[in-house]
Amino acid sequence: MMLNNLCKVGTAVSRNLLANSTVRKMSGKILSVNSANMDEYKTLNIAVPKPFVFSVELSRPKRYNAINKEMWIEIKNCFEGLSANPDCRVIVLSGSGKHFTAGIDLTDMLQLGQELAEVEDVARRGAYLEPLIKLYQDSMSSLEKCPKPVIVVTHSACIGAGIDLITAADIRYCTQDAFFSVKEVEIGMAADVGTLQRLPKAIGSQSLARELCFTGRKFESSEALSSGLVSKVFPDKEEMLKSALELAENIAQKSPIAVQATKQNLVYSLSRPNQEGLDQIREMNKLYLQSEDFAQAAAAQLTKGDKPVFAKL
Numbered sequence: 001m002m003l004n005n006l007c008k009v010g011t012a013v014s015r016n017l018l019a020n021s022t023v024r025k026m027s028g029k030i031l032s033v034n035s036a037n038m039d040e041y042k043t044l045n046i047a048v049p050k051p052f053v054f055s056v057e058l059s060r061p062k063r064y065n066a067i068n069k070e071m072w073i074e075i076k077n078c079f080e081g082l083s084a085n086p087d088c089r090v091i092v093l094s095g096s097g098k099h100f101t102a103g104i105d106l107t108d109m110l111q112l113g114q115e116l117a118e119v120e121d122v123a124r125r126g127a128y129l130e131p132l133i134k135l136y137q138d139s140m141s142s143l144e145k146c147p148k149p150v151i152v153v154t155h156s157a158c159i160g161a162g163i164d165l166i167t168a169a170d171i172r173y174c175t176q177d178a179f180f181s182v183k184e185v186e187i188g189m190a191a192d193v194g195t196l197q198r199l200p201k202a203i204g205s206q207s208l209a210r211e212l213c214f215t216g217r218k219f220e221s222s223e224a225l226s227s228g229l230v231s232k233v234f235p236d237k238e239e240m241l242k243s244a245l246e247l248a249e250n251i252a253q254k255s256p257i258a259v260q261a262t263k264q265n266l267v268y269s270l271s272r273p274n275q276e277g278l279d280q281i282r283e284m285n286k287l288y289l290q291s292e293d294f295a296q297a298a299a300a301q302l303t304k305g306d307k308p309v310f311a312k313l
């Protein structure tokens with residue numbers, strides 16, 4: 001394989017020297033989030049601000065982007081659609097209006113309470129709730145399962161379900177005025193759609209994660225930064241979005257095979273022994289090291305040539 005790869009690198013070196021960019025045949029996959037149906041979402045604004053970069057904006061500004069049932073469903077559909085969309089390599093997730101999100105829509109919850117009250121038997125109420133909780137869990141997990149990196153940018157409030165959402169993303173930025181709260185205990189419930197699983201890993205301190213989850217106390221951007229929940233703090237939303245888009249553009253120019261395999265292996269390795277992570281990446285790379293991307297990118301590094309242009313994936 002090594003010999004084969006070296007040959008490929010050699011071929012790619014000469015190809016790169018002859019032509020700095022390669023035109024690739026485009027994939028003809030059927031997409032769930034493509035330019036034709038991007039406008040169909042009621043609670044999300046979807047745009048393509050840069051090549052291969054999608055922006056997804058929570059868009060219920062009058063309700064502070066409180067997540068109602070429609071938004072839970074749309075988040076899931078959107079990220080599942082983008083997972084399969086070869087035109088999408090990186091996603092920037094933001095919130096419109098005054099706050100990033102006020103968490104779950106509490107009026108939806110009241111409505112749910114009324115619906116449950118109409119079901120007499122406790123086991124049947126449980127059977128009604130179980131698939132709903134599963135749907136909401138799958139909605140948040142769709143960010144983590146999406147093989148494309150998700151950069152989330154939060155401003156002002158990020159509460160309750162907002163923490164479930166952002167901890168399922170890959171990279172988190174916030175503004176100076178941002179504040180956070182794992183508010184579930186305050187509304188009398190244990191967080192059940194991802195925070196308890198992902199927050200301790202995101203910040204690396206079980207002690208702090210547990211304190212935040214048991215108390216629901218509000219914490220500011222400075223503590224989000226020092227704890228590792230976010231990796232950068234910006235003076236305002238405009239600067240944050242600009243920087244997130246630059247980062248997204250940078251990632252989008254790299255081999256989609258390399259980036260997506262990297263995300264998949266990072267996510268896979270998070271909750272497994274190192275050996276299992278190594279086994280998975282070995283299985284993936286025995287295929288991916290034979291791809292044109294590897295040959296092209298390695299050749300460009302070797303010759304200090306122009307940035308390669310990678311085919312859609």
Ligand SMILES: CC/C=C\C=C\CC(=O)SCCNC(=O)CCNC(=O)[C@H](O)C(C)(C)COP(=O)(O)OP(=O)(O)OC[C@H]1O[C@@H](n2cnc3c(N)ncnc32)[C@H](O)[C@@H]1OP(=O)(O)O
Pocket residue numbers: 063064066098099101102103104105106107132133136157159160161162183184187192193
């Ligand atoms: C299966 C279950 C899955 C997931 C469960 C997740 C649990 C959670 O998400 S727990 C967290 C729930 N959210 C909250 O407790 C947030 C409560 N709201 C606030 O703390 C504040 O409103 C704020 C978001 C910090 C904004 O403050 P401020 O800017 O001062 O505005 P307000 O005057 O407080 O509110 C204006 C307006 O918005 C309504 N509103 C706020 N949050 C929600 C919400 N989560 N759901 C529905 N509506 C919300 C608030 O009631 C006001 O409404 P008016 O009609 O204007 O009075």
